[in-house]
Amino acid sequence: MTTQPRIPQPQTERRRRVPRDIPRFVVLSLLALLFLAPIYWMLSTSFKPESDTISLPIQWWPKNFTLENYREILTSPDGNIGRWTLNSVFTSVAYTLSHLLLCVLAAYPLARMKFPGRDAWFWFVISSMMVPGIVTLIPSYIMMIQLNWIDTYHALIWPGVSGAFGVFLLRQFFMSIPGELEEAAVLDGANSWVILWKVIVPLSVPVLVTLGVFSFMGSWNNYVWPLFVVHGDMQTLPVGITSFSSRYTTDYGKLMAGTAIASIPVLVAYLIGQRYLEQGLSAGGSKE
Amino acid sequence: MSEITSNTSVPRKRSRKLSYNTTHPLLPWLYLLPHAIFFLGFIVFPVFYGIYISVHRWDPLSESQPFVGMEFYANLFKAGTPQSEFFWKTFINTTIFTVVSVPLLVGTSIGLAALLFKPIFGRAFFRSIFFMPGILAVSVMGILWRWLFENQSGLVNIILTEYLKLPGIPFLTTEGWAWVPIVLGTVWWTIGFNMTLYLAAMNNIPKAIYEAAEIDGATGFQQFRYITWPNLSSTTLFVVVTTVLASFQLFGQPQLITSGGPTRSTQSVIMYITEEAFSNNQFSSAAAMSFVFGLIMLIFTAFQFWLQTRDLRGSKK
Numbered sequence: 001m002t003t004q005p006r007i008p009q010p011q012t013e014r015r016r017r018v019p020r021d022i023p024r025f026v027v028l029s030l031l032a033l034l035f036l037a038p039i040y041w042m043l044s045t046s047f048k049p050e051s052d053t054i055s056l057p058i059q060w061w062p063k064n065f066t067l068e069n070y071r072e073i074l075t076s077p078d079g080n081i082g083r084w085t086l087n088s089v090f091t092s093v094a095y096t097l098s099h100l101l102l103c104v105l106a107a108y109p110l111a112r113m114k115f116p117g118r119d120a121w122f123w124f125v126i127s128s129m130m131v132p133g134i135v136t137l138i139p140s141y142i143m144m145i146q147l148n149w150i151d152t153y154h155a156l157i158w159p160g161v162s163g164a165f166g167v168f169l170l171r172q173f174f175m176s177i178p179g180e181l182e183e184a185a186v187l188d189g190a191n192s193w194v195i196l197w198k199v200i201v202p203l204s205v206p207v208l209v210t211l212g213v214f215s216f217m218g219s220w221n222n223y224v225w226p227l228f229v230v231h232g233d234m235q236t237l238p239v240g241i242t243s244f245s246s247r248y249t250t251d252y253g254k255l256m257a258g259t260a261i262a263s264i265p266v267l268v269a270y271l272i273g274q275r276y277l278e279q280g281l282s283a284g285g286s287k288e
Numbered sequence: 289m290s291e292i293t294s295n296t297s298v299p300r301k302r303s304r305k306l307s308y309n310t311t312h313p314l315l316p317w318l319y320l321l322p323h324a325i326f327f328l329g330f331i332v333f334p335v336f337y338g339i340y341i342s343v344h345r346w347d348p349l350s351e352s353q354p355f356v357g358m359e360f361y362a363n364l365f366k367a368g369t370p371q372s373e374f375f376w377k378t379f380i381n382t383t384i385f386t387v388v389s390v391p392l393l394v395g396t397s398i399g400l401a402a403l404l405f406k407p408i409f410g411r412a413f414f415r416s417i418f419f420m421p422g423i424l425a426v427s428v429m430g431i432l433w434r435w436l437f438e439n440q441s442g443l444v445n446i447i448l449t450e451y452l453k454l455p456g457i458p459f460l461t462t463e464g465w466a467w468v469p470i471v472l473g474t475v476w477w478t479i480g481f482n483m484t485l486y487l488a489a490m491n492n493i494p495k496a497i498y499e500a501a502e503i504d505g506a507t508g509f510q511q512f513r514y515i516t517w518p519n520l521s522s523t524t525l526f527v528v529v530t531t532v533l534a535s536f537q538l539f540g541q542p543q544l545i546t547s548g549g550p551t552r553s554t555q556s557v558i559m560y561i562t563e564e565a566f567s568n569n570q571f572s573s574a575a576a577m578s579f580v581f582g583l584i585m586l587i588f589t590a591f592q593f594w595l596q597t598r599d600l601r602g603s604k605k
Contacts, residue, residue, distance in 0.1 A: 021408055028403055028410075032417045035476065039421070041443055042432050054441035056450060106323035109316035116313075121320065128331050130589070133537065134558055135582040136331065138565050138575040139338035143330075145348065162326035192315065221425040223540050224558070228566055238425035242544060245431050252435050259428040270423045274416065281481060282488030 046070070046256035053253050069257035076254075078247055081261060083233050084240035089265070091156040091236065092219040098157065099215045100208060103166035108196050110167065111174035112182070122171070125164045137224070144229050155229040156236065160219075166211055173207040174200055210280030213273035220266050237262045342575040360576035371564070375577055377552060378560040379584075385556070386535040389471050393531050394524065396475055397482035402512060404483070405490045415487070419480030426477075430544025433473035434460065437545070463553045466546045470554060474541055478534070482527050489523035490516060525596045529589060536585050557581050 045053050046069050047062040074081050109115070110122050140159055149155040177200060185195050201208070226236045235243070241258040248254050270277065342360055344353040363371045404414055421429070436443050439458040449456045459465045493516065501511050538556040542548055548555030555563075561581070565574035 024403055024406075025408055025410075028408065028414050031400070031403075032414055035417055035421065038432055038436060038476065041436065045435070056446065058443070058446055058450070102323040102326065105319045109319040113316045115316040118316065125327060128327070130586065131331075131335060132533070132582045132585045134561060134578045135338060136334040137561075138571055138578055139334040139341055140330065141565070142341060142346065142348075142571060143334065143337065158326065159330040162323050162331060164327075164331075167323065192319075217423060221423075223426045224562070228562070238427045242427045242431065245427075245434075245544065252438075252441075255431055256435065259431050263424055263428050266423050266425065267420075270420065274419075278415070278419065278484050281484045282491075 042256045042259055045252055046260050048253050050251055050253050053251075069253040070261070073244065073254045073257045073261070076244070079235075079240055079243055080233055081237070081240065081258070084235050084237040085261075085265075087153075087156075087230075087234060088220055088237040091153055092216050094153070095157050095161060095219040096212055096215040098161050099163065099166060100212055102162055103170050103211065104196070104201065104208075106167050107170035107174055108192075108200060111171045112200070113192075122167075125167055129164045129168075133224075140225075141228060149229070151230050151232070151234045153234075156226060160222075160225070166215070169207065169211055170204070173204055177203055206276065207280070209273065210276045213269065213277050214280065216269055217266055217277075220269070237265075338575050338578065341572050342579060344572060346572045346575075348569065348571070356572070360573045361580065363573065364577065364580055371573055371577070374552065374555075374560050375557070375580075378555045378557045379581070381552075381554060382536060382538055382556045382558075385467065385471070385538055386532055388467070389474055389535055390528065390531050392471065392475055393478060393482065393535075394527055397479050397527070398486055398520070398524075400479060400483045401486035401490060402516065405487060415484075418483055421477050422480040424477070426540030427544060429473060429477045430540055433469045433476075433541075434545045437469035460546055461550050463550055466550060466554045469545050470541045473545065474535075477541075478531075482531065485523055485527055486520065489520050493519045521596075525593075528596070529592055532592065533585065533589065536588075 044060065044062055047065050047067070048059065049064050049066050049068065052059055052062065052064055106125075110118060144150050144155045144159075147154070181199050181203075182195055185199050190198065220236075221238055222236070223239060226239045227242075230236065230239075241255075241262050244255055244258050343355060343357055345356050346353050360371075363369045364375050366372055400418060404411055404418075408414075424432075437445070437459040439445065439460055440456070442459075444459070445456040448454045457465055459469055497515050498511060501515060506514070537558060539558040539562075542554040542556055543559055546554045548559050557577075558581075561574045561577050564570045564577065
């Protein structure tokens with residue numbers, strides 16, 4: 001270590017920068033506290049007995065720590081949180097997998113094959129991104145009635161499964177894969193189906209994980225559509241807890257326990273996919 | 289197959305175009321088919337079905353759906369109908385929200401990105417903290433911010449009255465003030481996404497420009513004004529357009545924080561459209577409103593693109 005030649009520049013750089021960084025660090029720390037405060041307050045409230053949620057002075061830390069809110073909200077006759085959680089997990093996983101499969105299959109020929117009508121179809125699909133979601137809400141709801149899909153998993157999974165963004169994202173990535181790899185596979189006797197699953201897909205794992213995490217979180221947190229197409233025991237968790245919201249208008253201890261429970265799966269998904277999520281977002285934005 | 293062998297014998301460069309995949313003209317369409325079925329069925333068809341619904345009187349309980357032409361569209365432009373009154377009132381509400389929140393959402397995310405751009409102790413940690421609220425469901429965010437701004441027992445009012453000795457503000461039930469939790473909650477909830485976009489864009493600016501500016505003695509503010517900001521213009525376009533579109537689709541935050549009140553002052557267009565459809569059972573009227581509102585959004589987006597690309601062209605000179 002000591003024998004290494006000293007490089008003066010980074011040293012002076014560092015020495016000069018440290019005091020200048022302190023105000024920036026303080027500002028960031030204060031902002032971070034401000035950003036964490038609502039989430040902290042949610043958790044803190046959820047562990048307080050009802051009488052303590054509005055007591056003065058402010059109890060930053062629950063004085064009479066209790067798990068009663070969680071017990072009551074989980075066993076409440078007003079809603080079946082366990083069932084809602086299963087609904088959310090099932091529909092989010094089913095949606096994510098079907099969405100990925102459809103987008104992979106659609107993006108592959110659009111990226112790697114030449115055929116008449118390819119560009120026209122691609123632009124047709126892409127142009128659908130310009131249509132605001134509200135335009136299809138009412139007709140889609142009526143379709144659900146006519147298909148008898150109200151209060152079924154079908155209504156939660158299928159209508160949103162064919163997004164244009166996924167096709168666009170995967171097509172861009174598939175196009176960047178060198179053609180030589182495909183040619184080598186063809187020489188080995190592989191057909192397009194084999195090439196897709198043995199060459200293209202394994203090389204696309206990062207972008208597939210990105211799209212998967214986005215799809216999962218989008219589906220988990222979806223609000224407007226499930227609010228109207230599913231009711232009672234068929235609700236998803238984030239929508240279900242809002243029905244507590246109208247019932248326990250003053251009992252915030254229970255409400256905060258409910259919101260905490262509804263946030264845990266997506267927090268876990270975030271911690272797993274954090275790197276991909278931010279990378280994918282950065283890639284998507286700087287493309288523009 | 290003969291094509292493949294002939295391809296391999298020619299130089300590599302010419303074989304880049306993948307002609308071997310066109311063995312059968314229907315093969316590509318076979319791959320496209322599953323996506324196309326859902327795409328045509330659940331995205332393209334509903335658009336046209338929506339037009340059909342909006343020019344008929346669609347009643348879930350009745351057998352016949354008589355054709356009514358443009359009646360439901362005309363209602364929106366005829367003074368005195370509840371549809372025209374509430375549609376335009378909620379349209380103005382949504383526009384106010386957009387005008388107030390978009391500069392705030394864009395400005396704070398640039399500011400935060402600028403604070404986080406240069407290396408600092410705990411940078412990755414800070415980034416995660418600012419990103420985290422964005423992953424919460426809108427329902428969680430809404431219930432949480434209603435609790436924070438609760439008229440008497442909310443944290444904000446307790447701090448105002450007990451610690452700052454100020455009069456409390458009944459945020460949730462006062463016109464005007466009711467927007468505060470909605471706008472602040474939205475900033476808190478969405479800032480991380482835009483911040484991440486800005487950080488990525490800032491990373492793409494060549495470091496050499498900053499080094500040169502530093503040697504010339506440019507201050508931090510000057511560096512931001514003359515290097516960072518102009519280089520972010522395409523990202524800003526993207527962020528502004530996506531944020532405006534998201535703001536126009538405002539629904540969950542006022543629905544959960546204020547229920548659109550007091551007296552519809554925070555009701556958004558989408559809240560009113562869903563009320564018309566699902567509470568009043570006026571599906572055709574709601575479909576007509578969706579189209580009018582969708583068209584306004586589309587025109588606005590196109591105008592915004594035109595405006596901003598014109599600015600970009602201007603600033604290049």
